[in-house]
Amino acid sequence: MIIAVDGPAAAGKGTLTRALAEHYGLPRLDTGVLYRAVAATLLADCLDPADTEVCARVAGTLDLSRFADADLRTSEVSQLASVVSSQPDVRKALLMFQRAFAARPPGAVLDGRDIGTVVCPDADVKLFVTASTEARARRRWLELRQAGTDIDLQSVFENIRDRDERDSSRGTSPMRCADDAHLLDTTEMDIEAAFRAAVSIIDAVWPGTGG
Ligand code: CDP
Numbered sequence: 301m302i303i304a305v306d307g308p309a310a311a312g313k314g315t316l317t318r319a320l321a322e323h324y325g326l327p328r329l330d331t332g333v334l335y336r337a338v339a340a341t342l343l344a345d346c347l348d349p350a351d352t353e354v355c356a357r358v359a360g361t362l363d364l365s366r367f368a369d370a371d372l373r374t375s376e377v378s379q380l381a382s383v384v385s386s387q388p389d390v391r392k393a394l395l396m397f398q399r400a401f402a403a404r405p406p407g408a409v410l411d412g413r414d415i416g417t418v419v420c421p422d423a424d425v426k427l428f429v430t431a432s433t434e435a436r437a438r439r440r441w442l443e444l445r446q447a448g449t450d451i452d453l454q455s456v457f458e459n460i461r462d463r464d465e466r467d468s469s470r471g472t473s474p475m476r477c478a479d480d481a482h483l484l485d486t487t488e489m490d491i492e493a494a495f496r497a498a499v500s501i502i503d504a505v506w507p508g509t510g511g
């Protein structure tokens with residue numbers, strides 16, 4: 301079973317897909333990490349993000365073990381990930397890996413921006429998880445503060461708003477709710493409620509999988 305989860309920045313896809321992967325006994329791929337690692341490599345090696353050939357080469361030779369998760373979650377890396385992810389050759393270089401991951405039995409839970417539309421258009425279940433920009437900014441701000449990052453709520457809000465705008469307006473694989481995706485607005489939901497809502501959608505579409 302392939303579960304595709306897309307949605308805007310800081311919508312809670314990470315927490316939700318971790319819980320879904322455990323519940324259904326499936327491996328999980330956070331595809332944002334791939335774009336974040338491209339950005340982190342460019343920064344660490346002082347490479348030019350405007351050089352599309354260099355970016356594509358970095359994407360094709362990614363070494364994920366170079367970075368701790370916290371190094372990939374900074375605002376600088378988030379912004380640059382969103383910039384380089386608009387380059388068609390970067391996306392192409394990462395596509396095969398994502399598809400191969402999803403194709404291995406028994407399937408997978410993938411989260412990103414274009415999973416239901418481009419990476420796995422035939423996914424068994426598609427969710428588009430969203431929440432108001434204010435709610436998402438507050439959640440990400442709390443998360444960053446808990447991790448020890450000193451940042452104000454307004455900066456986090458602007459980072460998220462800018463990325464959403466760039467991610468949804470790019471020419472290649474823009475962030476979009478697939479026509480056959482189920483919309484899950486978590487503005488008024490806590491983690492537990494969002495998880496229960498996602499499970500009831502998945503179990504209705506794909507009966508017999510529930511734990
Ligand atoms: O965790 P958050 O929602 O803030 O971001 P993420 O999922 O880690 O993605 C970081 C950036 O990578 C996004 O802003 C997108 O520009 C890009 N991305 C993408 O273009 N396609 C994907 N499938 C996943 C991420």
